[in-house]
Structure formats: C-alpha cells, structure tokens
Amino acid sequence: MSARIAGFGATALAALALLALVPRLGNAYYLALAISLLQYTVLATAWGMFSGPTRYVSLATTAFFGVGAYTVAVLGEILPWPLVLLTAAALGAIVAGIVGLSTLRLSGVYFVIFTFGLTELIRQLVVWFEVNKSRVLGRYVFVDITQADIYWQLLALTAAVFLLGWLIARSRLGFALRVIGEDETVAKHCGINTTFAKVALFTISATVMTLVGAIMAPRWTYIEPSIAFNSMISFQVLIMALLGGAHRLWGPVLGAVPLTLLFELLSARFPNTFTIILGCIFLLIVYMLPRGVAGLFEKLSTTAGGKARQRANA
C-alpha cells in the first residue's frame, strides 16, 4: 500500500515539475489557456471537496472568488503580496464560517437558493460601501505580478488542494462527510457532529476559492463589483464538477479540463452562437452522464456481476 502511494506521489511530482515548465514555452496564449485550466481545476475540485460528499449544491463559488479578488483590489498596493494572499484566505475563511454556521442547517433547494443569494448580498454590500463610504467604484490593481507568477501560484494551489483533499478523504472528517451525504439523520445518530463537519469542509473549500480569486485579480488591472462577482463562474464550476463527477476527488478535473478547452474552442470558432451551443452541451451532460465522467470510468471498469448488482440496487 505505502509503495503504491510512494509511486503515485512520485508520478504526481514529476507531472508537477513538467507543468511548471509551461511558462517557458514563451507563448502568451498557451499560458493564458493554462491559467484558465488551472483556475477552473482548482475551483471545481474545491467545489467537489464540499459538495461531492455532502451533496449540498453550492452556488457561492462567485461570492468567495469575488471576496478574494476584492481583497487584492483594496490591499494589493499597500501590503506585500504574501500578506495580501493570507488576508484574502483569512477573510474567505471567516465569511465561510459565518455563512456555514448560519445556513448549513438548510437543506436541498433552500441551500442552493441561499448560496446564490449570498453572491448578490456580498456584491451589494461592496457596492454600498464603495458608494457611500469610499466614494470610488472600480479599483485599480497595479501589482508587480507577471502572468507566469499567476500560473505558478495556481499550480502550487492545485497541488495543495489535491494533497488536502486526499488527506481529508483518509481522515475521520472525510468519513463523517460521506456518512452525512448518505443519510444525515443516521450520521447524527452515530454520534457525528454533523454541523462541525459540514462547516469545517465548507470553510476549507471556500478558502481555496477565495485564494483563486486573489491570485487571478492582478490579471485584470481594473476591478469593479460586476467583474469580481460574475455569477457565471458559479455556474461554470458547477457544470464542470458535474461533468467530471463530484463524488471523487479527481472527478472535477475530468470536467474542468475538457470544458475549459471546449469553451475556448467555441468562443474562438463560433463567437456569435457560443451560448446556444453551450446550452445544448449542458443538456447533453445532464442526460447522458448523470454521474459524470468519473462515474462512466467506474461503470466501464466494474465487472458484469458488479453491473448486475448496480442494476438491482437501482
């Protein structure tokens, strides 16, 4: 077992080293594409970390992403970069903690609606503050961060997220979450502190999303609420995680990578019909792959007996 883990670790390290060389290619377009791939990989994986095992569908990705981006907009020129990132992570964790404590008792569709509303709430709060207190709307981010720096930071964050996800899955916390996902009432009866488990994971996942927002912010120079809190991010991350399969740690990557490439291809080749095609693809995913690509792999690798058992269970 430990030999397998060591082998896996070595492969992952080698892949990481290879990926770290992407900025050396010297093509800004490929670098931009790679940044986009990593951004969605981290977001979707972080989303899956919480929503996969607990089956709570969260549309709050944008809210945390925006908090991160805005932290950079406010503090970017004042504090040194590592401190800015730390502050962003802390803010994300605090917001997630408060939100988690107050809402994770909600279930099903109420939670979805709340998380969607959360994005709008935070955005309106930022607008209110900027209009009435600071009297500027739209901030400038002039920090000395190159595209390659952004890429490397995202790569490091990707590695950290996978390591974290792997550790959590093997911990008591991960097991508790799986039980909650299967049946929350049973989990409670088993003596699991369900609220603590859910809030803890929600906070970890949200902190990662906040960091992505903070790392990405220097790419745009100019940040205003409508840019930082663009709700499209929530939906894209959700559909990526669903395509990949949120019940596995490595599932969301299988959705994030092909979909990011597909979005790129579509907006390059069909700029005017992009949204129509996107809608068709979403329909196809939901109809054809209800358990995502990860589910498809699992299905293909199970034996005929396993298949029969699955059918019997369904």
Add this chain to the structure above:
Amino acid sequence: MTTFLTRRTALLAAATCAATLGLTAVAEAQTSIKIGYAISRTGPNTGGAAVTTIPNYELWVKEVNAAGGIKLGDKRVPIEVVQYDDRSNAEEAVRALERLINQDKVDFILPPWGTGLNLAVGPTLNREGYPHLAATAVTDRAPELAKRWPNSFWLLGTSADAAKSLVELLNKLRDEKKIGDTVAMVSIADGFGIDLSSAARPALTNAKFKLAYDKSYPIGTQDLAPIVNEIKALNPDVFIAFSYPPDTLALTEQSRIAGLNPKVFYTGVGTAFPLYRQKFGKNTEGVMGIGGWSGDSPAIKDYLARHKAAAANGAEPDRWASAVTYASLQMLQQAIERVGKIDRAAVIKDLQTGTFDTVIGKVKLENNMPTRYWWVGQWQDGEFYGIAPAKNEGARAAIVPKPAWVAP
C-alpha cells in the same frame, strides 16, 4: 424504456446542435492587413457596444475596403477582420486578445467597449506593443495610465474634466444672471455616477453653488418618481443627473409628468443617443447632457449620413463617443499609411506626435490625450450640439431657460 427515451431526446438535442453549427461555418480569405477585435456581443455591455462601437468598426472596414484598402507604400491592401465576443467579461477579453495576438497573429487590434474592459486589456496590449486607442473609456486615471502604458491613447478624457466643464458652464450662466444658485444633483451608484458626482460636488461648492439635493440611487431602480417629486418641491435652478441610459430616459419622462422644469436640465449617458430623440421628440428641446458634437460641421454631417446609410436599419450614431470612435479609426489608418508598413512601434510613435484629419476636426494628441473634448451638449431643434467647453470650435450658445415641457 425511460432510458431509451431520454437517450433519443438527447440525440435529438445533439442533432439540433449540429444543425446550428452548420449554419456558422467560418471562411476567411487571405489578405494583407489583419485587424482583430473582441467586442461585447453578449452580456451587460452589449447595448453600449452595439450603438457606439460595432457600427463604427464595421463602417470603417467597409469604407476602407471599398477604397481598395489601407495604403502601404504605393499599394493598397484590404483589411481582414478577426473578431470574437468578450461576453462583457474581463477575463474573456484578455484571453481573446492573447488569442488574437498569438494565434491569429493580427497586425492591429481595435479596443473593446467601456472603461472596465479597456483597462483590463491595457497591460496585454502594452506588453505586446500594440497601439491601444481607447475611445469609449472615461477614467480619472487616464493621464497616469498614458504614462504607464505609452502605447495607450485615452480619447474620451477624465470625469473630473467633465464635471469641471459643466460647473464652468453653470458659473457663466449665473454670471449672465440666467440662473440662480440652487442645484439638485442625483447620481447612479455605479462607476460613472460616483466618479462624476464626487468630482462635481467639490467643484460646485467651490463655485458657491447651493447643493440642495445630493443623493444616489442603485442600478436598476425602477421607480424614480419619489426622487423627482422631492426635487420638484425644492424648486432648484439646476437639475443634474449623472445617470445611465435606462434611468436617463426614466428621469426625463418622470420630470415631464411631474412638471419638474428647471432652467437647466442635465442628464447623463443616453441623452446623446438617437433613441432619446425618438422617445421625447419636441420635448428634447433645451435638454442638456453629457457629450455633444459640432453638429454644424460638414465633416460631422457627412459622417452622420454615411453612418445612416451603412447601418443595417439606418441607425444613427450617438452624439458623443461614436464620432470619437470613428475618428480613432481614421487616426490609426493615417498613422499606418504615414509609416507605410506594419511597424507597430512606428505607428505608436506617429499617433503620439502626428496631427490627424478626422470627422471631429484636426486632432493632435498631447501626452496621449486629445486637448479638447465635448463635455456638455444640448438638444436644439432636433440635433444634439456641443455647448461646452465654450472655446471649442463650433460650440453653440446654450438655450437657457429650458423651454416648458409640451404634451407628447
């Protein structure tokens, strides 16, 4: 059985998708000057881009190609356009530009619509050494940005300048005893409204105007009647609204209904749109707004006619950034022709130092910005003329007091 039915439905959906794709095959001919742009065809910026930017890009390309193309040395080469949708999204805009530069290898790039997106693409265009002619961005950091990115040109000026010109005009009118000194000001709680109101507030107070009303309203406010009624009760001499198109229309309509008819009635973005005249007809007379152009100049008259003829539905340009956008394209063309080859560094140099003959008159940039702008315009007899700054060539005298509203 259910599974089978859903599969079939899915296949049907797939077939529909395939049919949609078939309709949009892209064919591009080989030509010599490749010009690329990413513009908002979807998302919140669509309205602005569709009125001000896209028609002018299309008009210019059509006209240049009809004349044989851009003159490089002693031969003319036609323009080939590569365009994308930035979906009103900063990240998308940056990536589209990186694609234009690295994959499509375009020779020149035309900027996106709006302040936010122009700022977002600034660093990329600067790094890659492309000229950046921002014709639809109003930002107070323009002078600083022009220094930071010497390839960028900020043709629409700063909001501080806009507020200053308006207050200067009010000052002059008060000196002429045409208005008193009570001002009511409202602004939209968004970038534009906040920038302008925070510049106008000190300017008005320094000029000893009495600010009787000073409030902001959120984007998307449907009912502006309470604001208008409250202002009417104060009976101000001057009404200033730093508003966006939907609320510009709503405030005007509500003021007409409530009979708020101060001596100076000024509204924000959208006042200069042809739509405003369509909606209010005779009631536009005397209304002031941001923007304006020299409506009497033959170049502008000619531009208006060409724009109307070329646009799909005979649409007119707006009377502010449209002409500036078209002028920026003329400047780019003249700079390329003077350089005589695809040499972006030389073209940037020429834009910084040269003099250009455009629809808005002779343009010579100083520190990458024009030296004159139209900041206040007024509807006079069905045309939106520039009235301030008064020293601009072609400035008309203001009609004050504003005539009474008439029944539509």
